Amino acid sequence: MSNKYTPGNLVRYRNRDWMVLPSNEDQVILVKPLGGSDEEITGIFMPLAKDVEAVEKATFKEPTPNQIGNFETAKLLYNASRLSLRNAAGPFRSMGKLSFRxxxxxxxxxxxxxxxxxxxxxxxxxxxxxxxxxxxxxxxxxxxxxxxxxxxxxxxxxxxxxxxxxxxxxxxxxxxxxxxxxxxxxxxxxxxxxxxxxxxxxxxxxxxxxxxxxxxxxxxxxxxxxxxxxxxxxxxxxxxxxxxxxxxxxxxxxxxxxxxxxxxxxxxxxxxxxxxxxxxxxxxxxxxxxxxxxxxxxxxxxxxxxxxxxxxxKRENIRRWLNEDTLFPKRDSKEVGFTLSEETKAFYNELVAFARGISDVETDNENTRLLRSWAAIALIKGAMSSPAMAKEMLEKRHAKLTVEEEMAEIGTDAVEDTLFEENEFGVDFSRSDLLNAVDYKTAELEGLTKLLKRAEFLNEREETDLKIKHTIDLIRKWVKEGFQPIIFCHYIATAKYMEEKLKEALPKNVLVQAITSELADEQRKEEIERMGEQEKRVLVATDCLSEGINLQDHFNAVLHYDLPWNPNRIEQREGRVDRFGQASKNIKTYMLYGENNPMDKFILEVLIRKVREIQKSIGVTIPIGENNKSLMAELTQKILKTASETEQLTLFAEDKIRIDNELEMARKKGENLRSIFAQESVDAETIKKDLQEVDEAIGDPKVVESFTVFALQLLGSSFTPDFEGYKIQTTNLPKHLQVALLSKTEQLKGKAETKIAFISPTPKGYQYIGRNHRFVEQLCHYIVSNAFEEKGNSYGLARTSVIQTESVQNKTTLVMFRVRNVVKEVRSRNESVAEEMYLWGYMENENGLQPINFEEAQELLNEAIPLSNMSIEQQQQLLAIELNSFEKKKDAFIEIATERADKLVEAHGRFKTLIGGRSYEKSTPVLPPDVMGVYILLPKPKDLF
Known part of the structure; x- marks a missing residue:
């Protein structure tokens, strides 16, 4: 392949200038339109192109005195050029193609x-x-x-x-x-x-x-x-x-x-x-x-x-990382206690007495003994969730699959896991089938009938359910304060019961909806998105939504209505809203528990609080799966065998020391794992330096915002800033930019107004505009193409300009370069073309030409204020002289490109040290660099008198 087709060079093809990209095929060259997008990358099969359409070597057109514009737009061209770069210089190849920073x-x-x-x-x-x-x-x-x-x-x-x-x-x-x-x-x-x-x-x-x-x-x-x-x-x-x-x-x-x-x-x-x-x-x-x-x-x-x-x-590792603002919300966590009503407490005691009876039956069959014990535990756990769940469990006497069959198919450990660990992903387990699987004696069946009547009575007497009363009061307060809560229940019946009671208690403008595993996965997602359209909303959910799915866009508070028996489930639930990307600065996570419910008190005081204390001290979730299951199994067995509440609480106190010891062992294991896996040995400062250089090369979110706002103003679009972002009127924008900015829904409705924001997480009702958003991409191309019009443009975009300003004491010339380098890995055919925008300049004084560095040139481009409008003729004369002298400065330009190549090698060197891996040959600059713009700054004329 001819040298003119080497990566980074410019070619002329089909009346357009293209940049050559690396290609793995000897007879095919890949080209990308100069200033175009990756979608326009084209392959040219050279044997055919020679006979049909020649691919000629091209040179970049330097600025001319005819391309004069307003100096203030020079930084617009600079930002448009760097925001349109996708193959950014630096060791991370992908950074220029990300829609986020x-x-x-x-x-x-x-x-x-x-x-x-x-x-x-x-x-x-x-x-x-x-x-x-x-x-x-x-x-x-x-x-x-x-x-x-x-x-x-x-x-x-x-x-x-x-x-x-x-x-x-x-x-x-x-x-x-x-x-x-x-x-x-x-x-x-x-x-x-x-x-x-x-x-x-x-x-x-x-x-x-x-x-x-x-x-x-x-x-x-x-x-x-x-x-x-x-x-x-x-x-x-x-x-x-x-x-x-x-x-x-x-x-x-x-x-x-x-x-x-x-x-x-x-x-x-x-x-x-x-x-x-x-x-x-x-x-x-x-x-x-x-x-x-x-x-x-x-x-x-x-x-x-x-x-x-x-x-x-864990979060604490992240918060310490370079003291960087990690945008995690502030969490308000509380435990909210309530007292069981006398009627509910009496029902609890009856449940324990019945459960004790069915679990004490002598039997030689180990599976039958386990079944009776688990059925008793499931009954207490479910019935204390809500009157509706108690009623459902006691009404269901038949199951399509008996637990004996299930145990034969998947084993006793798996059935036990769903009862004690609650860790089967995306499924709701009530384990009411455990109650149905037991062969009851006549007296036991009569006991079930009495319990069912008591459950039906409680289900019809709302005043006896103080748990739901406390919940309604709390949710009403949260909604009034502007929060959108999720209430996590362990059972589908409880979720439906909660939905019904909240709908009755809350104002009609508050959307209340229960989402459980009864809905298919796609339906859950659709319903959540639909809820997000309502300003005031309350989601009642089971644990099918406690893992994986992101809910932070629409919700910012969590209430644990049923305490999980697996403490790690709490983190999973709260993680649905307390996560990177949460728009609310403050979130709430509350736990509801029965102060006179022995089971709740044990779970909260002995297990959850202790586990959270350990997690806070070591910074990671402690692995307690086997311990947790054995602890809960042993606890529930003791509840069944102990008559009074006082005796139960005494037993818990006696076991607390042993349980503390088991959790301490879990803490040591977790701390041991934490010491291995935190990866704090990775050099934070090296990563920070590389990312900062990438920000400078391709533009960070603040640059995207300032460029977009300036460009909209120049194009005649009216906009109104507010606390979250901007309200944009698109009427005066070119049609293709309107299409790129307005959503499909807005276009279908014939709207000419939209809301945009440049921050992530994005406020509700706003469209996030990042550097790779199609609107920004097309806006950049539009600005650059207009600036490159041979005889100027209607927007006053400046490839060249001359101003008088108080920012300089001597004549100063700023040169805007686009620099390309070809980087090749050692022992590999892989090549890449890295691009960056670079500012340089020189000042004329009694000592001749004195170069100024990037930082000084950038400050002048951004801060220099023209004092008065010079005539076009004056500017053209000065520019013609300056541009004619560029031939003598080619060596200086080449030196700049070489320095940028060396800088790229330095960055790759830091990266090689950081990863201890791949090495690179010396980066090869494509010469000469493209001159994008030239700007002459003259000092303020001295007063004659």
Whole structure:
């Protein structure tokens, strides 16, 4: 290939100037229109082009005296040029193509990934910290480096749309959702016998769709180079391999991980449930050697090895990171106690007495003994949630699947887990079937009948339910204060009961809706979005919404109506609103408990408070899964065997010391894990410096805002700033810019007004405008193309200008450059073209020409104020002289380009040290650099008298 077709050079083709991009095909050159977008990248097959349309070498057109404009618009051209750059200079290839500006701490997993030849990483940052963003950064970086061309995100069904939207909003990637409801349509699009997994480059796949043996085999045959697994804790190998669903998920991910050349990213906020075997099965997906580790006897070498693959950080780690504003909301957490009414308390005592009776029956069958014990526990737990749940449990006497059959199918551990740990993802378990599975004696059946009548009585007497009364008072207060709460219940019946009572008690303009697992995943998402359109809203939810799905856009408070028996569930629930991206500065998280309910008091005082205290001290969620289950099982057994409340509370006090000791052991284990995985060894200052240089090269959100506002003003669009953003009138904008700015809904309604904001999280009712938003992209191209008109433009955009100003004491010339460098990795064919805007200048005094640096030139461009309008003729004369002298300054221009190349090498050198990995050859500048604009600043004329 001729030198004129080397990457970074300019060519003339079809009456347009193009920049040559790296190509892996010898007979094909890739070109991108100068000032165009990535969507316009074109491949030219050279053997045919020679005979049809020649590809000629081109030179960049320097400014002319005819392209004079207002000096104030020079910074508009500068910002338009750098905001339109996508292949930004710097070690991170993807930064110019992101629609968001990542925070420093979110770049750490990317650095970890780039340290590996093949990315294998488990990201287990705290709920709400931004694991999705961290994964998106890795995806985009691997794409831009040419290491992958396809990827798949495997996630629970109800998260598919969320991932699809995140990929579109943040990376401008259009991914296809692959699951049962879309499979037929996608199959019809396939042109041959290969699967959709082969033909679709960017995939979001429901884990439940491909976990079966048949689909798993097809997927593995056509699996992309990168796989991201969300909620990876649902894909561990269960202890004893008792859960069929979870075992299928594990087999799927295990088979994916067998390919040593496949990149694998695992995401979860709860990597360790307390069972070392399950955690090791997760780590073993990254490196099979980890399956044999013993966390009690970890060697230092093992710690270092695991830390290469696994990162886990809590909020406190993040808040300390470079003292950066992390935009987490301030959390107001409280425990709200209430007293059971006399009627409810009497019902509780009757429940305990009945439960004690059915669990004390002598039997030689271990499963029957377990069933009776669990049925008693489930009855107390459910009945104390709400009168409606008590009534439902006692009414249901038949089940489609008996618990004996279920135990035979999935094992006793799995049934027990749903009762004590509450950790099966996305499903609501009431375990009322446990009550139905027991063979009752005549006296026991009579007891059930009496309990049912008591439950029906309480269900009809609202005044006896002080729990709902306290809740209504609290929610009414929150709504009045402007909060949009979520009330988490453990049972569907309780959620429906809560919905009914709140609708009766709250004003008609407050939307109250219960969302449970009775709705399909897609329906839950649709209903939540519909609720978000209402100003005042209250969501009543079961734990099917406590993991994975983001609710921070529409809700900012959480009430735990039923205390979870697994303390980690509390963090999951609260993490739906207390997360990165929450628009509210303040959120509320309250727990409701019965002050005279022994079970509530034990859970709160002995378990939840102690666990939270430990988590606060060590900074990570402690793994207490096995301990938690045994503690709750033992506690409930003692409740059944102890007659009075006083005796129960005495027993709790006696057990507290032993339980504290068990939790202390869990604390030490958690602290040990925390010491391995926090990744505080990554050099924060190096990442910060690189991101700051990227901000300068391509523009940060503040630059996007100032550019957009200035450009709208120049184009004649009226706008009104407010506290959150701007209200824009689009009538005077060119048609293509109107289409790019207005939403489809606004266009269909014929509106010419919209609200925009430049901050993330974006205020409700506003459209987020980032550097990669289609409106900003088209606005940049429009400004640049108008500035480059040969004979000036109607907007006064300046490629050249001459002003008098008090900002200089001597004649000063500013030169705006666009610099391109070709960067090549050692031992690789991979090349990239890195672009940046650069300001330089020189001052004329008695000593000749004195160069001024970037910072000085930038300050003059931004701050210099013209004193008076010079005539066009005067400006043209001075510019003609100055531009004619540029031929003598070519060496200086080349020196600048070389210095920028060296600066890029320096940045890559820092990056190489940071990741301890890839090295680069010297960056090669494309010479000469493009001269985008020239501006002459003259000192204020001296007074004659």
């Amino acid at each position: 990542p925070r420093s701490y979110q770049v750490v997993p990317l650095v970890m990934a780039l340290k590996q030849d093949v990315t294998k990483i488990l990201i287990a940052d705290d709920v709400g910290v931004g694991k999705t963003i961290e994964a998106l950064l890795i995806i985009k970086e691997l794409i831009e480096r040419g290491e992958i061309k396809r990827f798949a995100v495997i996630c629970p069904p109800h998260l598919c749309e969320q991932w699809q939207q995140e990929l579109k909003d943040k990376l401008d990637i259009d991914a296809e959702i692959i699951r049962s409801s879309t499979a037929s349509r996608l199959d019809r699009m396939v042109p041959d016998d290969r699967s959709v997994f082969y033909h679709i480059p960017y995939q979001v796949i429901s884990v439940d769709y491909i976990k079966t043996d048949k689909r798993r085999g097809i997927f593995l045959n056509d699996c992309p180079e990168l796989v991201v697994v969300d909620e990876a804790h649902t894909c561990t190998l269960p202890k004893g391999a008792s859960s069929k669903n979870q075992q299928q998920r594990y087999n799927l991910i295990h088979d994916i991980a067998l390919n040593k050349n496949r990149h694998l990213i695992l995401l979860t906020a709860t990597p360790h449930s307390g069972k070392d075997e399950e955690f090791l099965s997760l780590l073993g997906l990254l490196n099979p050697a980890f399956e044999r580790l013993n966390f009690e006897k970890l060697e230092q070498a093992d710690r270092r090895k695991i830390a290469q693959y696994f990162i886990q950080r």
